Amino acid sequence: MKVERIKRAIVWIGFFLLLLILITLRIREYKTNYLLQSRVVHKLQAIENKQDKILRALRNIKSAPAPRQEAKRPQPPQEDLNKVYTIDLSGASVKGDPDAKVTIVEFSDIQCPFSGRFHPIFQEAIKAYPKGVKYVFKNFPLSFHKQAKPAAKALLAAKEQGKYWEMFGLLMQNGKQLSEERFKELAKQLNLNMDLFSRDLANKDAEFESIIQKDMELGSSVSVRGTPTFFINGKKTRARTVEEIKKEIDTILNAK
Numbered sequence: 001m002k003v004e005r006i007k008r009a010i011v012w013i014g015f016f017l018l019l020l021i022l023i024t025l026r027i028r029e030y031k032t033n034y035l036l037q038s039r040v041v042h043k044l045q046a047i048e049n050k051q052d053k054i055l056r057a058l059r060n061i062k063s064a065p066a067p068r069q070e071a072k073r074p075q076p077p078q079e080d081l082n083k084v085y086t087i088d089l090s091g092a093s094v095k096g097d098p099d100a101k102v103t104i105v106e107f108s109d110i111q112c113p114f115s116g117r118f119h120p121i122f123q124e125a126i127k128a129y130p131k132g133v134k135y136v137f138k139n140f141p142l143s144f145h146k147q148a149k150p151a152a153k154a155l156l157a158a159k160e161q162g163k164y165w166e167m168f169g170l171l172m173q174n175g176k177q178l179s180e181e182r183f184k185e186l187a188k189q190l191n192l193n194m195d196l197f198s199r200d201l202a203n204k205d206a207e208f209e210s211i212i213q214k215d216m217e218l219g220s221s222v223s224v225r226g227t228p229t230f231f232i233n234g235k236k237t238r239a240r241t242v243e244e245i246k247k248e249i250d251t252i253l254n255a256k
Contacts, residue, residue, distance in 0.1 A: 084234040085222040089136050093164050096126065096134035102233060102252050105136045107219045109227040110152060111145035116175040118228050118240055125245035132253050137168060139215040140227050147178035153208040154183040157200040163190045 087105050104126065108115035126135050139155075141148030151171050158167030170186045171178070187197045201208075219229070223236075230237050232248050239245045 079223075079236060081236055081238065083236075085231065085236075087222055087231060087234060088218060092136045092138070093159065094134050094136055095165055096129070097131050098134060100129075100132050100134040102129070102133045102249050103136065103231075104133065105138060105231040107138045107140040107215075107224045107227060107229045107231075109140055109142045109145050109148045110155070110171050111148040111175055111178055112142065112227045113175065114226075115228040116172060118230075119172050121240065121242055122230060122245060125242045125249070128246060129249060129253075133249060138219060139212045140219045140224055140229070141212065141216070142227060149212060150180065151178050151183070152212050153201060153205065154187070156208045156211060157197050157204070158187065158190065158192060160200050160204075161192050161196065163192060166190050 089103075089105070104122065106119065106122065108119060122135075126133055139149075139152040141152055155164065155167050155171060158164055167186060167190060170189065174182060174186065184194065184197075187194060222231070230239070232239075232245075233252060237245075237248060239248055
């Protein structure tokens with residue numbers, strides 16, 4: 001009987017051990033599946049979050065106003081430096097040889113710093129040709145240079161007393177210091193009749209305004225877009241050194 005009991009006890013113990021092993025394995029399998037499922041769920045949530053971010057970004061792009069494209073500024077047509085313009089010089093003051101083969105015309109703003117820079121260079125080149133070259137100045141005052149037009153009128157008032165070119169030289173030298181008082185100072189330097197100078201500025205203002213306006217209209221008709229603009233025998237020139245200017249003059253003078 002004891003043996004039988006022992007056998008039964010061993011069988012039950014074995015059964016419980018086997019059951020325990022099975023339960024342990026089941027628990028491990030459950031944990032493994034649980035961890036695997038948790039990782040999968042976590043990855044799916046991460047993917048969903050990224051999708052949400054992408055969708056929000058796409059909505060923002062769609063709802064955002066399209067970037068405004070800056071309108072391209074129209075570019076001026078390319079200059080044809082071989083084009084010969086007809087420049088009406090009737091009534092203009094002429095410096096140099098009146099029967100010259102070469103005519104240089106300058107459209108400038110007396111207050112313009114670029115005009116003040118290049119004007120003396122042209123004058124230096126012209127001095128080398130007492131014969132064969134004549135020079136004409138045309139007023140082209142720019143609206144943002146407030147003293148340019150008054151200076152042009154002071155020049156015309158000096159012309160009334162035969163001091164056009166003398167006043168012109170002084171005004172170009174004083175382009176950075178122009179004012180009504182400065183005009184009077186320059187007139188005194190030229191020994192002008194100051195009462196007459198002041199009266200002409202006052203009484204002939206409309207006449208001077210008309211002369212200046214005609215110069216500006218003439219400049220516009222020959223494609224003057226800025227100051228200074230120089231023409232040599234009707235052609236625009238980009239020469240800006242004494243050597244370049246003299247080369248263009250010599251080419252014309254030496255042509256048969």
